Amino acid sequence: xxxxxxxxxRGRFGDHYRQASVTPPPAAxxxxxxxxxxxxxxxxxxxxxxxxxxxxxxEDFLGRRKPRHVYFSAGRYDEPSASTMSDKGWRSSDLxxxxxxxxxxxxxxxxxxxxxxxxxxxxxxxxxxDFLEEDFGFDDLTVVFSGGRGYHVHVRDERxxxxxxxxxxEIVDYVRGIGLEFDELVxxxxxxxxxxxxxxxxxxxxxxxGGWSARAHRHMLAVVDDLxxxxxxxxxxxxxxxxxxxxxxxxxxxxxxxxxxxQLEAGNIDVHxxxxxxxxxxxxxxxxxxxxxxxxxxxTDTNRLxxxxxxxxxxxxxxxxxxxxxxIDAFDPLxxxxxxxxxxxxxxxEVTDGGLVELDGDSFTLEAGNQxxxxxxxxxxxxxxxxxxxKE
Amino acid sequence: xxxxxxxxxxxxxxxxxVEAAAVDxxxxxxxxxTVTARALERVESAITDGTVGEPHRRTRVELLSYPVxxxxxxxxxxHICTRKYAQAEAEAAYDxxxxxxxxxxxxxxxxxxxxxxxxxxxxxxxxxxxxxxGDGYRVEVGAYLDLAADQRGDSWRLVNRPLADGExxxxxxxxxxxxxxxxxxxxxxxxxxxxxxxxxxxxxxxVDRLExxxxxxxxxxxIDTVVxxxxxxxxxxxxxxxxxxxxxxxxxxxxxxxxxxGIGMTTDEIVDLFQVNPGFGEEATRYQVDHIRGDTSPxxxxxxxxxxMQSYGDCVNMDDLCEAISHPMGYYEQKLDDTDEExxxxxxxxxxxxxxxx
Ligand code: SF4
Numbered sequence: 001x002x003x004x005x006x007x008x009x010r011g012r013f014g015d016h017y018r019q020a021s022v023t024p025p026p027a028a029x030x031x032x033x034x035x036x037x038x039x040x041x042x043x044x045x046x047x048x049x050x051x052x053x054x055x056x057x058x059e060d061f062l063g064r065r066k067p068r069h070v071y072f073s074a075g076r077y078d079e080p081s082a083s084t085m086s087d088k089g090w091r092s093s094d095l096x097x098x099x100x101x102x103x104x105x106x107x108x109x110x111x112x113x114x115x116x117x118x119x120x121x122x123x124x125x126x127x128x129x130d131f132l133e134e135d136f137g138f139d140d141l142t143v144v145f146s147g148g149r150g151y152h153v154h155v156r157d158e159r160x161x162x163x164x165x166x167x168x169x170e171i172v173d174y175v176r177g178i179g180l181e182f183d184e185l186v187x188x189x190x191x192x193x194x195x196x197x198x199x200x201x202x203x204x205x206x207x208x209x210g211g212w213s214a215r216a217h218r219h220m221l222a223v224v225d226d227l228x229x230x231x232x233x234x235x236x237x238x239x240x241x242x243x244x245x246x247x248x249x250x251x252x253x254x255x256x257x258x259x260x261x262x263q264l265e266a267g268n269i270d271v272h273x274x275x276x277x278x279x280x281x282x283x284x285x286x287x288x289x290x291x292x293x294x295x296x297x298x299x300t301d302t303n304r305l306x307x308x309x310x311x312x313x314x315x316x317x318x319x320x321x322x323x324x325x326x327x328i329d330a331f332d333p334l335x336x337x338x339x340x341x342x343x344x345x346x347x348x349x350e351v352t353d354g355g356l357v358e359l360d361g362d363s364f365t366l367e368a369g370n371q372x373x374x375x376x377x378x379x380x381x382x383x384x385x386x387x388x389x390x391k392e
Numbered sequence: 393x394x395x396x397x398x399x400x401x402x403x404x405x406x407x408x409x410v411e412a413a414a415v416d417x418x419x420x421x422x423x424x425x426t427v428t429a430r431a432l433e434r435v436e437s438a439i440t441d442g443t444v445g446e447p448h449r450r451t452r453v454e455l456l457s458y459p460v461x462x463x464x465x466x467x468x469x470x471h472i473c474t475r476k477y478a479q480a481e482a483e484a485a486y487d488x489x490x491x492x493x494x495x496x497x498x499x500x501x502x503x504x505x506x507x508x509x510x511x512x513x514x515x516x517x518x519x520x521x522x523x524x525x526g527d528g529y530r531v532e533v534g535a536y537l538d539l540a541a542d543q544r545g546d547s548w549r550l551v552n553r554p555l556a557d558g559e560x561x562x563x564x565x566x567x568x569x570x571x572x573x574x575x576x577x578x579x580x581x582x583x584x585x586x587x588x589x590x591x592x593x594x595x596x597x598x599v600d601r602l603e604x605x606x607x608x609x610x611x612x613x614x615i616d617t618v619v620x621x622x623x624x625x626x627x628x629x630x631x632x633x634x635x636x637x638x639x640x641x642x643x644x645x646x647x648x649x650x651x652x653x654g655i656g657m658t659t660d661e662i663v664d665l666f667q668v669n670p671g672f673g674e675e676a677t678r679y680q681v682d683h684i685r686g687d688t689s690p691x692x693x694x695x696x697x698x699x700x701m702q703s704y705g706d707c708v709n710m711d712d713l714c715e716a717i718s719h720p721m722g723y724y725e726q727k728l729d730d731t732d733e734e735x736x737x738x739x740x741x742x743x744x745x746x747x748x749x750x
Contacts (some may be wrong), residue, residue, distance in 0.1 A: 086715045136533055137558025159521075159558075166714060167537035170550040184552035210556025239466065302712075323416035 014066035022310035056390030068314030069302035071305035092161035128292035147313025342376035399457035431460035438480035466584035482576035624723035625709035
């Protein structure tokens with residue numbers, strides 16, 4: 001990045017910060033703060049181990065220093081500005097989740113457009129929120145667009161803030177469906193011998209109360225409903241698409257499902273060995289479909305620094321934006337986070353790496369060379385290193 | 393001091409009873425042989441057979457031996473001793489309270505005061521986190537994770553539990569196991585602490601005895617076990633690069649080689665390990681490793697300390713334990729100590745098995 005580009009961006013970030021209002025996180029003075037300035041030369045050096053006392057009032061600090069990136073810690077400390085973690089005196093940490101398009105298995109890097117990646121990320125966000133709200137029962141969630149390729153969710157529930165790394169890893173594994181064991185999900189219960197059987201039998205059930213077992217159960221019922229709504233022959237074909245299910249097992253499973261539907265609804269999956277086998281396969285499907293592929297280290301690291309909501313992302317010029325729960329569905333990551341400051345006028349940039357840019361409801365196909373574009377597009381390109389500021 | 397205090401010496405009310413009796417720990421260790429002997433037994437049995445031994449028939453001795461045992465553990469100040477001790481205290485309490493819970497529900501005897509579940513839950517601030525669910529209990533997920541995160545077995549993993557609205561279902565037996573863990577945390581809390589010299593001087597014999605027991609059992613595990621999962625992050629990363637065939641700079645290569653020598657790998661084993669990497673010629677590797685070992689040079693080289701690793705940029709992915717140590721070797725020792733013997737699979741044995749199978 002050329003000096004004039006850096007100076008321009010820094011100046012415009014400053015203009016933005018002078019009029020923007022930024023709400024700091026709760027207990028801001030117990031947190032460590034860090035930022036990356038617009039310095040010259042390769043490599044970005046983070047200034048960290050700062051307390052709010054060192055920085056001053058946050059809005060004032062942003063207007064004055066005009067940093068490229070700003071972060072605060074998930075952790076709260078006795079001495080947030082101490083330079084080692086052991087001297088800081090850890091008290092607690094927010095539980096933070098990071099969904100990044102780069103880590104999503106469904107994203108094909110280099111093929112999916114920025115908009116497509118973000119759309120997939122939002123699907124994953126909704127799955128994550130379902131876990132956090134339904135399974136974990138958290139009600140104090142802050143959802144944030146990261147300004148780059150994803151979303152952050154901050155949980156500050158008092159009952160989990162003290163959790164250490166191992167416990168947090170359990171939460172990660174839960175939402176990612178790692179370590180899920182079918183045999184563990186299934187409750188086994190001995191039942192008295194039913195007609196025709198002399199010895200007591202096992203009755204294996206999926207709990208419908210909650211957790212992955214309830215998810216597996218819902219998925220199983222949905223599949224059964226589909227099968228029962230089909231023509232018999234189609235249903236059998238469909239069943240035989242599953243690994244290890246031949247015609248015999250397909251017929252047996254289908255009949256068992258038809259004649260024991262109420263049992264299935266109640267969670268009993270021991271209606272027939274073939275059905276039991278099918279249920280096991282369906283569990284794998286549900287894990288693949290429902291898990292939320294969050295970035296593990298962000299959640300387990302209790303000292304992690306996270307982008308400050310309300311600040312600008314120095315790699316895109318977009319706002320790191322809090323999103324109200326009810327606005328998530330309608331949220332458009334390529335429109336809503338475009339800062340007002342950069343809207344409504346054009347600038348000239350020297351495009352070095354052209355191509356498609358979709359922003360603020362418009363799309364531009366840019367060629368290399370001098371171009372006049374809306375400022376937010378120019379800022380986006382310069383921040384990403386795809387353009388330099390045009391010479392005046 | 394009541395019998396209940398002696399059975400559950402870690403309870404807040406038991407500690408209060410000790411405080412109320414205004415006993416001076418310094419005086420006890422200087423004059424009361426019975427108490428120190430029982431305290432020694434508590435810790436010694438914890439190390440040798442995972443129990444705290446038979447309770448003394450006198451309530452006073454039994455109760456006072458608990459704070460003295462904690463002093464001993466603090467003086468010995470070896471991680472594994474603290475761990476074994478806390479585990480044994482928790483086991484003993486578990487046996488007692490599970491039995492008492494049953495008696496309370498069946499034939500309630502008024503002979504002696506017993507502990508019930510409600511009181512124990514309240515003791516650990518779990519009263520509001522645990523609720524009765526008819527045929528079992530519901531535990532708030534935060535409290536559950538505190539107590540279940542280091543339980544062994546897939547069934548404890550949160551992912552395998554019906555979790556709904558922030559609560560985890562557990563059976564009564566499982567809740568007892570979680571309570572045992574809470575006791576273990578309570579016992580471990582604050583250990584080891586600094587012991588005034590006056591008290592320490594009275595306990596040198598007991599401490600010597602415990603150190604002897606520890607060394608006899610070789611509980612402080614020999615470092616020459618190769619368990620890559622327990623390597624410090626820096627060494628994991630270097631090993632990873634070696635195995636991916638990436639080029640390593642001299643200092644990095646030196647660091648990983650000294651580390652592997654330090655944990656007892658032979659030159660042949662290291663050469664084998666590095667062989668996958670075309671950047672490491674066999675001869676050169678063999679020479680370097682022998683050199684480090686001191687076979688071909690007058691000096692025996694040791695693994696660089698964290699500060700050196702840091703200045704060369706070889707320190708990566710630092711974790712919590714890194715904050716507490718200053719040497720990669722210290723990291724590894726601590727990890728080995730923290731892991732149960734049965735769980736350790738020496739890499740070389742593991743590989744051997746695979747070969748045997750093939
Ligand atoms: S702190 Fe020490 S042990 Fe940990 S990664 Fe760095 S060099 Fe290795």
